[in-house]
Amino acid sequence: MMAAFILVCSVVLLLQFFVSYCRSLIAASAKQMLSPEVQDVTGISRAASGDDFARVIQLLRLCPDRPEDRNSIQAIGAYFRLLNFLRSTLARMVPSMHAWTESERGHCAYFAAVALERRIAFSRGMLAQQMEN
Numbered sequence: 001m002m003a004a005f006i007l008v009c010s011v012v013l014l015l016q017f018f019v020s021y022c023r024s025l026i027a028a029s030a031k032q033m034l035s036p037e038v039q040d041v042t043g044i045s046r047a048a049s050g051d052d053f054a055r056v057i058q059l060l061r062l063c064p065d066r067p068e069d070r071n072s073i074q075a076i077g078a079y080f081r082l083l084n085f086l087r088s089t090l091a092r093m094v095p096s097m098h099a100w101t102e103s104e105r106g107h108c109a110y111f112a113a114v115a116l117e118r119r120i121a122f123s124r125g126m127l128a129q130q131m132e133n
Contacts, residue, residue: 022079025072026107029114038117048113050105053080056112063119064126073115080108 039045042056060073083101091098 022075026111029111032114034113042113044113048106048109052109056109060116064123066119066122069115076108076111
């Protein structure tokens with residue numbers, strides 16, 4: 001019984017840390033403005049919808065990978081799936097939680113758009129470097 005209690009506490013604390021980590025990543029990206037090019041490609045100007053996330057992730061996969069942001073994108077993807085789970089279960093019963101999950105899903109999509117902008121800039125830098133050589 002004690003082992004089960006320790007396991008549950010560990011999982012809850014790990015989940016709390018994970019959510020805090022993801023929200024800090026999202027908060028850092030929320031301060032960045034998207035370029036007009038990325039706004040046109042993604043259809044996101046300032047406010048994003050959670051429905052945009054899958055499309056932006058597909059665009060991200062088309063760009064060359066940046067090793068620095070691979071883990072953060074995977075973490076936000078897992079956070080987005082957690083939000084979808086909460087939206088389909090608990091948020092149906094609690095209206096305020098539904099609004100919060102929708103807002104957080106939109107923030108995840110905006111994070112993905114910022115990551116797309118970074119990858120585009122990275123690709124341009126690589127292309128310019130290859131042109132010089």
